[in-house]
Amino acid sequence: MTATEYNYSVFDGSAEEFREFAVHAPKATMRAPSLPLEDLATGRIVEMSELWRSEVALIEFGSFT
Amino acid sequence: MATGSMDDLADRFADRAVRSAFIYTREAHPGENYRHHRSMDDKRRNARAYVGHSKVRRQILLDDLEGSAHRAYGSLPNMTWIVGRGGMIHYKSAWTSAADVAGALEAVLDFQANRAKKQWVAFYSERSAWSTRDMAQFKAGLERAGPQAVADYQRMLETNKAARAAPTEDVGPRIPGNFYKTEGESGQR
Numbered sequence: 001m002t003a004t005e006y007n008y009s010v011f012d013g014s015a016e017e018f019r020e021f022a023v024h025a026p027k028a029t030m031r032a033p034s035l036p037l038e039d040l041a042t043g044r045i046v047e048m049s050e051l052w053r054s055e056v057a058l059i060e061f062g063s064f065t
Numbered sequence: 066m067a068t069g070s071m072d073d074l075a076d077r078f079a080d081r082a083v084r085s086a087f088i089y090t091r092e093a094h095p096g097e098n099y100r101h102h103r104s105m106d107d108k109r110r111n112a113r114a115y116v117g118h119s120k121v122r123r124q125i126l127l128d129d130l131e132g133s134a135h136r137a138y139g140s141l142p143n144m145t146w147i148v149g150r151g152g153m154i155h156y157k158s159a160w161t162s163a164a165d166v167a168g169a170l171e172a173v174l175d176f177q178a179n180r181a182k183k184q185w186v187a188f189y190s191e192r193s194a195w196s197t198r199d200m201a202q203f204k205a206g207l208e209r210a211g212p213q214a215v216a217d218y219q220r221m222l223e224t225n226k227a228a229r230a231a232p233t234e235d236v237g238p239r240i241p242g243n244f245y246k247t248e249g250e251s252g253q254r
Contacts, residue, residue, distance in 0.1 A: 006136070
């Protein structure tokens with residue numbers, strides 16, 4: 001998926017997304033995938049695994065809209 | 066989104082070795098005022114607008130422009146996940162309900178504290194969860210994004226058969242992420 005496809009300009013509410021989440025996304029008891037993210041406040045690159053290295057990680061995904 | 070209640074939850078659990086973060090994704094309902102991202106600068110700008118408006122207190126982490134982390138976790142617009150110390154997923158939720166997350170966090174902390182002592186073994190389980198939906202707040206968010214966001218959502222409602230289906234006594238109003246079908250819909254009578 002390209003950045004243009006991912007960042008759709010028009011919301012169409014595909015119900016398939018929920019099936020994708022339920023069926024294909026990682027499941028409870030699996031190892032969490034770790035990817036690099038950018039800290040908005042500092043610009044520093046943070047590996048997701050840093051969040052759960054020594055603590056329980058509570059992670060919410062979202063956007064302004 | 067339940068920004069305030071999730072911030073309160075993060076504060077409440079911070080001294081119990083819980084680290085909270087908000088991962089900023091693509092715009093779920095892009096509109097004239099907050100458009101889809103064509104660059105990381107677009108994403109940073111909208112994320113800062115979100116922080117300014119919602120006064121979110123948790124760490125904000127930006128996914129890359131391709132949504133690599135968001136897609137790895139299932140791409141839904143307002144998921145919450147709890148990952149145990151070391152990396153095991155304990156909780157994944159299609160929508161975010163602070164009350165449901167609080168209960169799950171208590172269970173995870175209980176497990177982590179007592180796992181060895183009581184010889185508990187984690188196993189896979191699924192269940193449903195529930196919350197109220199503040200449609201007035203949701204509509205205000207669409208209007209803030211711009212007229213296009215309002216129109217796109219209305220069009221989705223008109224074309225999405227599940228969203229238009231009448232509530233049933235079993236599950237109440239249907240929402241995306243609820244996979245329930247009545248006996249008639251599922252072909253079982």
